[in-house]
Amino acid sequence: MILKLCGTVIDPKGLISHMPPGSATCASVHRPEAHTDFMVREDSRIIGRLHKPPITFRGGAFYGPDILLVAVMFQIGPHPDLIYETWFNYYEPTGAGKKALEGLARQRTIAFHLYGDRGKWQASITINNSRKDFFRAAAERGAKIAPWSMTAFDGVRESLYTLYPSPLAFWKALGGIRSLRARGERAMVPFGSRSPV
Numbered sequence: 001m002i003l004k005l006c007g008t009v010i011d012p013k014g015l016i017s018h019m020p021p022g023s024a025t026c027a028s029v030h031r032p033e034a035h036t037d038f039m040v041r042e043d044s045r046i047i048g049r050l051h052k053p054p055i056t057f058r059g060g061a062f063y064g065p066d067i068l069l070v071a072v073m074f075q076i077g078p079h080p081d082l083i084y085e086t087w088f089n090y091y092e093p094t095g096a097g098k099k100a101l102e103g104l105a106r107q108r109t110i111a112f113h114l115y116g117d118r119g120k121w122q123a124s125i126t127i128n129n130s131r132k133d134f135f136r137a138a139a140e141r142g143a144k145i146a147p148w149s150m151t152a153f154d155g156v157r158e159s160l161y162t163l164y165p166s167p168l169a170f171w172k173a174l175g176g177i178r179s180l181r182a183r184g185e186r187a188m189v190p191f192g193s194r195s196p197v
Helices: 012-017 044-049 096-106 132-144 150-163 167-176
Strands: 002-005 008-010 023-030 034-041 055-064 067-076 083-088 109-115 121-128 187-195
Touching (some): 012 034, 023 083, 034 067, 034 083, 034 096, 044 121, 055 121, 055 167, 067 109, 067 150, 067 167, 083 096, 083 167, 096 132
Antiparallel strands (some): 002 008, 002 023, 023 034, 055 187, 067 083
Protein backbone atom coordinates (compact mmCIF):
# COMPACT_ATOMS: atom_id res chain seq x y z
CA MET A 1 0.00 0.00 0.00
CA ILE A 2 1.40 3.42 -0.98
CA LEU A 3 0.26 6.36 1.13
CA LYS A 4 0.56 10.07 0.49
CA LEU A 5 -0.02 12.62 3.21
CA CYS A 6 0.58 16.31 2.59
CA GLY A 7 1.78 15.51 -0.92
CA THR A 8 4.70 13.21 -0.03
CA VAL A 9 4.91 9.43 0.10
CA ILE A 10 4.98 8.21 3.69
CA ASP A 11 5.59 5.03 5.61
CA PRO A 12 2.28 4.48 7.43
CA LYS A 13 3.88 2.56 10.28
CA GLY A 14 6.40 5.37 10.85
CA LEU A 15 3.74 8.09 10.83
CA ILE A 16 1.17 6.18 12.86
CA SER A 17 3.69 5.04 15.49
CA HIS A 18 4.36 8.72 16.31
CA MET A 19 0.67 9.58 16.72
CA PRO A 20 -0.83 9.31 20.21
CA PRO A 21 -3.61 6.77 20.81
CA GLY A 22 -7.01 8.34 20.15
CA SER A 23 -5.89 10.31 17.10
CA ALA A 24 -6.64 10.08 13.39
CA THR A 25 -5.49 11.48 10.09
CA CYS A 26 -6.37 10.95 6.45
CA ALA A 27 -4.15 9.85 3.62
CA SER A 28 -4.32 9.16 -0.07
CA VAL A 29 -4.07 5.40 -0.52
CA HIS A 30 -3.24 4.02 -3.98
CA ARG A 31 -4.81 0.61 -4.72
CA PRO A 32 -4.26 1.12 -7.73
CA GLU A 33 -6.26 4.39 -8.01
CA ALA A 34 -6.11 7.00 -5.25
CA HIS A 35 -8.65 6.86 -2.41
CA THR A 36 -8.86 9.07 0.65
CA ASP A 37 -8.81 6.79 3.69
CA PHE A 38 -8.66 7.46 7.42
CA MET A 39 -5.83 6.17 9.61
CA VAL A 40 -6.66 5.69 13.31
CA ARG A 41 -4.10 5.21 16.07
CA GLU A 42 -5.53 3.51 19.14
CA ASP A 43 -4.43 1.16 21.93
CA SER A 44 -4.14 -2.42 20.69
CA ARG A 45 -6.28 -3.75 23.53
CA ILE A 46 -9.14 -1.40 22.54
CA ILE A 47 -8.92 -2.41 18.88
CA GLY A 48 -8.84 -6.06 19.93
CA ARG A 49 -12.22 -5.69 21.67
CA LEU A 50 -13.92 -4.33 18.55
CA HIS A 51 -15.77 -6.91 16.47
CA LYS A 52 -17.30 -5.61 13.24
CA PRO A 53 -18.18 -2.28 14.86
CA PRO A 54 -20.49 0.21 13.17
CA ILE A 55 -18.93 3.47 12.02
CA THR A 56 -20.90 6.64 12.71
CA PHE A 57 -19.62 9.37 10.40
CA ARG A 58 -20.33 13.10 10.81
CA GLY A 59 -18.93 16.28 9.40
CA GLY A 60 -19.49 19.91 8.71
CA ALA A 61 -18.26 22.72 6.52
CA PHE A 62 -17.50 25.97 8.30
CA TYR A 63 -17.41 28.71 5.74
CA GLY A 64 -17.49 32.43 5.18
CA PRO A 65 -16.67 34.79 2.34
CA ASP A 66 -12.93 34.20 2.78
CA ILE A 67 -12.37 30.72 4.27
CA LEU A 68 -13.61 27.11 4.42
CA LEU A 69 -12.85 24.45 7.04
CA VAL A 70 -14.20 20.93 6.68
CA ALA A 71 -14.35 18.80 9.82
CA VAL A 72 -14.97 15.07 9.72
CA MET A 73 -15.54 13.09 12.89
CA PHE A 74 -16.27 9.40 13.21
CA GLN A 75 -17.12 7.04 16.03
CA ILE A 76 -16.05 3.41 15.96
CA GLY A 77 -18.58 1.30 17.83
CA PRO A 78 -20.95 2.66 20.47
CA HIS A 79 -18.47 4.01 23.03
CA PRO A 80 -18.15 7.85 23.21
CA ASP A 81 -14.41 7.57 23.92
CA LEU A 82 -13.83 6.23 20.41
CA ILE A 83 -14.59 9.48 18.58
CA TYR A 84 -11.93 10.74 16.16
CA GLU A 85 -11.53 14.07 14.42
CA THR A 86 -9.89 15.15 11.15
CA TRP A 87 -9.83 18.49 9.31
CA PHE A 88 -9.55 19.34 5.62
CA ASN A 89 -8.05 22.61 4.43
CA TYR A 90 -8.81 23.09 0.73
CA TYR A 91 -5.82 25.43 0.36
CA GLU A 92 -3.35 23.42 2.43
CA PRO A 93 0.04 24.40 0.90
CA THR A 94 0.85 21.01 -0.72
CA GLY A 95 -2.62 20.60 -2.25
CA ALA A 96 -3.39 17.50 -0.15
CA GLY A 97 -6.60 19.01 1.29
CA LYS A 98 -8.04 19.76 -2.13
CA LYS A 99 -7.10 16.30 -3.43
CA ALA A 100 -8.62 14.60 -0.38
CA LEU A 101 -11.95 16.44 -0.70
CA GLU A 102 -12.11 15.78 -4.43
CA GLY A 103 -11.33 12.11 -3.81
CA LEU A 104 -14.04 11.80 -1.17
CA ALA A 105 -16.47 13.42 -3.62
CA ARG A 106 -15.82 10.61 -6.14
CA GLN A 107 -15.07 7.39 -4.29
CA ARG A 108 -17.81 4.86 -3.54
CA THR A 109 -16.34 3.62 -0.26
CA ILE A 110 -14.31 4.97 2.66
CA ALA A 111 -11.83 2.81 4.56
CA PHE A 112 -10.74 3.23 8.16
CA HIS A 113 -7.41 1.56 9.00
CA LEU A 114 -6.83 0.86 12.70
CA TYR A 115 -3.27 0.85 14.02
CA GLY A 116 -2.40 -0.26 17.52
CA ASP A 117 0.68 -0.23 19.69
CA ARG A 118 3.93 0.73 17.94
CA GLY A 119 1.96 1.63 14.81
CA LYS A 120 1.09 -1.97 13.98
CA TRP A 121 -1.90 -2.39 11.63
CA GLN A 122 -4.68 -4.43 13.27
CA ALA A 123 -7.85 -3.99 11.21
CA SER A 124 -9.57 -2.13 8.40
CA ILE A 125 -13.25 -1.27 8.13
CA THR A 126 -14.87 -0.11 4.90
CA ILE A 127 -18.21 1.68 4.62
CA ASN A 128 -20.23 2.99 1.70
CA ASN A 129 -19.58 6.66 1.00
CA SER A 130 -23.06 8.12 1.33
CA ARG A 131 -21.67 11.67 1.63
CA LYS A 132 -20.16 12.22 -1.82
CA ASP A 133 -22.52 15.16 -2.42
CA PHE A 134 -21.37 16.86 0.79
CA PHE A 135 -17.69 16.53 -0.15
CA ARG A 136 -18.41 17.68 -3.71
CA ALA A 137 -20.23 20.77 -2.42
CA ALA A 138 -17.37 21.52 0.00
CA ALA A 139 -14.77 21.23 -2.77
CA GLU A 140 -16.85 23.45 -5.06
CA ARG A 141 -17.24 26.06 -2.32
CA GLY A 142 -13.51 25.99 -1.59
CA ALA A 143 -12.68 26.54 -5.26
CA LYS A 144 -14.82 29.70 -5.32
CA ILE A 145 -12.95 31.35 -2.45
CA ALA A 146 -9.56 33.02 -2.84
CA PRO A 147 -6.73 31.10 -1.16
CA TRP A 148 -6.34 31.67 2.59
CA SER A 149 -3.37 31.15 4.87
CA MET A 150 -2.74 28.29 7.28
CA THR A 151 -2.74 30.93 10.03
CA ALA A 152 -6.30 31.93 9.10
CA PHE A 153 -7.36 28.27 8.98
CA ASP A 154 -5.79 27.53 12.36
CA GLY A 155 -7.37 30.67 13.89
CA VAL A 156 -10.89 29.70 12.86
CA ARG A 157 -10.32 26.13 14.02
CA GLU A 158 -9.16 27.40 17.41
CA SER A 159 -12.31 29.54 17.70
CA LEU A 160 -14.37 26.38 17.06
CA TYR A 161 -12.43 24.57 19.78
CA THR A 162 -13.41 27.43 22.11
CA LEU A 163 -17.08 26.97 21.19
CA TYR A 164 -16.81 23.17 21.51
CA PRO A 165 -14.15 22.47 24.17
CA SER A 166 -14.40 18.67 24.02
CA PRO A 167 -14.60 16.13 21.19
CA LEU A 168 -17.99 14.96 22.52
CA ALA A 169 -19.39 18.53 22.47
CA PHE A 170 -18.21 18.97 18.88
CA TRP A 171 -19.60 15.53 17.95
CA LYS A 172 -23.02 16.44 19.34
CA ALA A 173 -23.00 19.77 17.50
CA LEU A 174 -22.22 18.09 14.18
CA GLY A 175 -25.00 15.57 14.66
CA GLY A 176 -27.81 17.69 16.02
CA ILE A 177 -27.74 21.22 14.67
CA ARG A 178 -29.05 22.07 11.21
CA SER A 179 -27.28 25.44 10.96
CA LEU A 180 -25.16 27.41 13.34
CA ARG A 181 -23.34 30.72 13.21
CA ALA A 182 -19.78 30.57 14.48
CA ARG A 183 -18.14 33.99 14.49
CA GLY A 184 -19.85 36.17 11.93
CA GLU A 185 -20.41 34.65 8.49
CA ARG A 186 -18.85 31.29 9.21
CA ALA A 187 -21.70 28.80 9.29
CA MET A 188 -21.72 25.10 9.95
CA VAL A 189 -23.55 22.76 7.59
CA PRO A 190 -23.58 19.40 9.40
CA PHE A 191 -24.38 15.91 8.19
CA GLY A 192 -24.43 12.55 9.92
CA SER A 193 -24.89 8.92 9.04
CA ARG A 194 -24.53 5.55 10.67
CA SER A 195 -23.11 2.78 8.50
CA PRO A 196 -23.02 -0.67 10.08
CA VAL A 197 -20.29 -2.94 8.80
